[in-house]
Amino acid sequence: MYVKKNFTLRGVLAFSWFHIVWISAWSLIGPSLFYFIDPEWLDIPWLPISIVATAVAFYIGFKNNSSYDRLWEARKIWGAIINSSRMWGAVVRSYVSDQFDPTATETTLKMHSQDFAVQAYRIIICVEKSVTNPYRMGAREPKQTCKKIGREADEGSWSRPL
Amino acid sequence: MKEVGVGLYNDDQLESKLEKYLEENEMKRIIEYKNSATQLIDQQSQDLRALRKTNKIDDFRHMELQKVLNDFYVHQGKAERIKKFPFPRQYGGTSSILVAIFIFLVPFGFASEFSKLGPNGVWLSVPFSILVSWIYIIRELVGDYSENPFEGLGNDIPMLSLCRTIEIDSLEMLGDENIPPAIQAKNGGIL
Numbered sequence: 061m062y063v064k065k066n067f068t069l070r071g072v073l074a075f076s077w078f079h080i081v082w083i084s085a086w087s088l089i090g091p092s093l094f095y096f097i098d099p100e101w102l103d104i105p106w107l108p109i110s111i112v113a114t115a116v117a118f119y120i121g122f123k124n125n126s127s128y129d130r131l132w133e134a135r136k137i138w139g140a141i142i143n144s145s146r147m148w149g150a151v152v153r154s155y156v157s158d159q160f161d162p163t164a165t166e167t168t169l170k171m172h173s174q175d176f177a178v179q180a181y182r183i184i185i186c187v188e189k190s191v192t193n194p195y196r197m198g199a200r201e202p203k204q205t206c207k208k209i210g211r212e213a214d215e216g217s218w219s220r221p222l
Numbered sequence: 223m224k225e226v227g228v229g230l231y232n233d234d235q236l237e238s239k240l241e242k243y244l245e246e247n248e249m250k251r252i253i254e255y256k257n258s259a260t261q262l263i264d265q266q267s268q269d270l271r272a273l274r275k276t277n278k279i280d281d282f283r284h285m286e287l288q289k290v291l292n293d294f295y296v297h298q299g300k301a302e303r304i305k306k307f308p309f310p311r312q313y314g315g316t317s318s319i320l321v322a323i324f325i326f327l328v329p330f331g332f333a334s335e336f337s338k339l340g341p342n343g344v345w346l347s348v349p350f351s352i353l354v355s356w357i358y359i360i361r362e363l364v365g366d367y368s369e370n371p372f373e374g375l376g377n378d379i380p381m382l383s384l385c386r387t388i389e390i391d392s393l394e395m396l397g398d399e400n401i402p403p404a405i406q407a408k409n410g411g412i413l
Binding site: 061062063064071072075076079080083084086087088089090091093094095102103104105106109110112113115116117119120121123124126127128130131133134135137138140141142144145146147148149150151152153155156157158159160161162 | 273276277278279280283286287290291293294297300301304309313314316317320321323324325326327328329330331332333334335336337341342344345347348351352354355356358359360361362363364365366368369370371372376377378379380381384387388391392395396407410411412413
């Protein structure tokens, strides 16, 4: 995403200088023919070209509108992902408790606070992986406490002392 | 485009950083899957089941938690359909051809118009031809670059910075002390 208010002239030229080169070369051919050879049959009227120009302009206008739709839909999806992940964090934090466990003790209370930590950390990964792009991970030192918490859900690790 | 934005080429933000939040065995297993994100959310569901089994949540909360995970599947599916289904090529490709035809015609039309100004008048058509052709080329290019929003280019969705926002929010909720800095713009681009 480009964040400055305007593109600079330099930026636009850096983006399109290659095209300007070949357009310039091509634009010299028509006038050269007129100047040096001047064949009468080449004296084409402007009207058909301007009709082509209008058709092309309409076509590109509509096409670019559809392209923009794709970009905007993508942005909306990512907005929704942010909302959902905040929801997930809040919900996991408030819903996981010992309220329904008749055998709850001080020790298990401490344990489940780490349970929800694991849950909440994990969703970060889900989100970051979700658009199948390997370049998207944040760079930081491994989170030691989180790494230490083993993860064997199938074996019922939630009741394992940590 | 290579020097625009933090994180894509020079800053080495790669998949190896997965280990930050995943245990080593699990990370190796998750990377093996064709679609790691799908499998990770599935594992989250299994974790919820384990929580239910040990009475950390009741049925109602279990359903609510699972609903949020299902939402993530929905978002993932929506993103994947954009990533995997290209902008229909019959639209994208035709416009380049039409622009090429137009640019082919422009210098001849302009030269014949400007030749009415006198024998040297044709040369005045050159800058105008360049200008008009360039405008059409730029329009075509701008549309082309908006077609695929998940390619990591300068004008794409800034996924790295959005992910970092999520990471920061989640870590703050957990009361973590090592909050990573937000992604800043570099040379006018955020990725």
